[in-house]
Amino acid sequence: MTAELLKLAGSIAAILFIAWLARYWQLGGDVRIRSEEQAREIANDTLPGFDPVKIAIDKAGIAALLRDAGGRHLLIRQHGVQWAGRLLDGHNESRLDQGMLTIGTGERIFGSVTLNLGMQASHWAAGLRHLKT
Structure with a gap:
């Protein structure tokens, strides 16, 4: 006993x-993106030298969309235990559904990401339509 x-x-x-x-x-x-400052740090880690002037963080904090002064767009999201980022161009697909913006990178491994951006979603979708191929 x-x-x-x-x-x-x-x-x-x-x-x-x-x-x-x-x-x-x-x-x-x-692990979520809680602030614009954290999104900036993640962007700099994934793409050194990328200096965002506009940032949209998903309401759940699972991803963010950033734009620099040159009009480049960077999509960041968690990929396993790390953060991953992809520069978007005209070949990427995007779909707007009310306040949700779905962005497809064309990469099977990175996949597509749906961001809940609320009222900002249409503004960001319009910006993505003007990206150069």
């Missing part, structure tokens, strides 16, 4: 230690 209790206590202690370690290392957190 005592041996069983020691095993149980050891298992509970191990679980608590692993939970503490995961929290200490900040593993498994809710």
Whole structure:
């Protein structure tokens, strides 16, 4: 009986230690874009030198669309445990449905992204229609 209790206590202690370690290392957190500053940092990490002048963050924080002074558009989204970004051009497909803007990159691995941009969606969709091929 005592041996069983020691095993149980050891298992509970191990679980608590692993939970503490995961929290200490900040593993498994809710990874979302929370601010324009964070979107700028992600954009700079994915495409160094990209300086956005306009930023639209999805309401859920899962992706963002950024435009620089030269009219280039960068789409960023989470890709596995990292953030990935793609410069968009006239070959990309986009579809507007009320406040939702779906952007397809044409890449099977990156896929398409649907952003909930609310009232801004039509403005960004119009900007994407004028991209150069």
